[in-house]
Amino acid sequence: MKTNYKSFLALFFLLLSQNVFAAGNQPDADLMSIATKMLTATFLLIAFVVWLALVYSEKNDFAGDFFLSPLRKFFQFLTKSTPIEKEQSILLSHDYDGIKELDNRIPPWFHALFWGAIIFGAIYLVKFHVIGSGNVQEEEYLEEIRIADAEQQILIKTGALLNEETVTVSNDASAIQEGKGIFVKNCVACHGQNAEGIVGPNLTDDYWIHGGGIKNVFKTIKYGVPQKGMISWQSQLNPNQMQAVSSYVLSIHGTNPPNAKAPEGVKYDEKADSTLSGANS
Known part of the structure; x- marks a missing residue:
């Protein structure tokens, strides 16, 4: 049995067109749009599951070795973890009442996060506290004061702040x-x-x-x-x-x-x- 990709795409565009039609013609467009999107997502998920089942059945890949291999390789790249079948090679010699420990490497994502935090901290320190070009709290406060003064001048010109307590004689x-x-x-x-x-x-x-x-x-x-x-x-x-x-x-x-x-x-x-x-x- 071969996977019918054209049928899958036709189903996707059919559901999408129904979503647009419903949102534009129903009286309560917002509520109808949300409901239609939820139904569309449900149908797409069902179609995706059916497609997976077809792929597995074609390749007799019920364990997902073929289809999930890209995900597994990506996960392996992120973690650099040792496969389960090779864990004996990194098993430490000590034993804690039957509990043993693996000598796993620190994941690359943790290294990236660690060094990224150090680099960010160094840049932040130089920018805000050495060079002083960053928008530090004092400058941010002064900028807000300038904005408030400008807004107040606009309100004064439009008369929004003018009343019997603030009015002055105009000599213009x-x-x-x-x-x-x-x-x-x-x-x-x-x-x-x-x-x-x-x-x-x-x-x-x-x-x-x-x-x-x-x-x-x-x-x-x-x-x-x-x-x-x-x-x-x-x-x-x-x-x-x-x-x-x-x-x-x-x-x-x-x-x-x-x-x-x-x-x-x-x-x-x-x-x-x-x-x-x-x-x-």
Whole structure:
């Protein structure tokens, strides 16, 4: 009986094509793909066992002397062990209550591992502790700090870290202009074209109902004042835009526009507020 290699290959490709077809057409592709791969592996294993049986039966090699000889030679190369039939030649003379010992050689793989560890250790020592070109722990730490700083700068630019506690006044002309545009679009109905105050308070004088300064103005814009009819703008403006509007409002302080509304609230003292904030931090 001869081994039908073509049938074996045909079975392999048939199972492979069924695997691809099932994964692409079933609703639960992932689960079906795993199940199909398991079935494919099972069929391939069965086919391999059948093929081995055919090979053994053809050559009357039931002990595996022919088929397993390459594996045995490879194992012999790795271990340099003495075959069982020649063990008497390496049997030591002493006897421990019937227990005897063989004088086997140290396996080559152990030699390779031993000398490999020594060579690796020498290279590591020179690279990291003599030359210093390796990524030692201190350099790795500093690199992580640099990466964290870069990521923080990106977050700051996108406004992700900007809130009422971290916001600062922007003196950038483009940011002020952007803030003016947002103010004209959204705030003139209540505060007037020049922030002189209509329904809402005058924003150009020294008096503030909810506190002056960049942090208080930013907070008021962000959360709004619902009881006074001012909505929260945090869902419509991003942190950078709210900072721009706040900075614009502070930039027109003291302009004394015509028809300005009478002062409301408490006179804001920036120095006193800074001292109080420093004491509370």
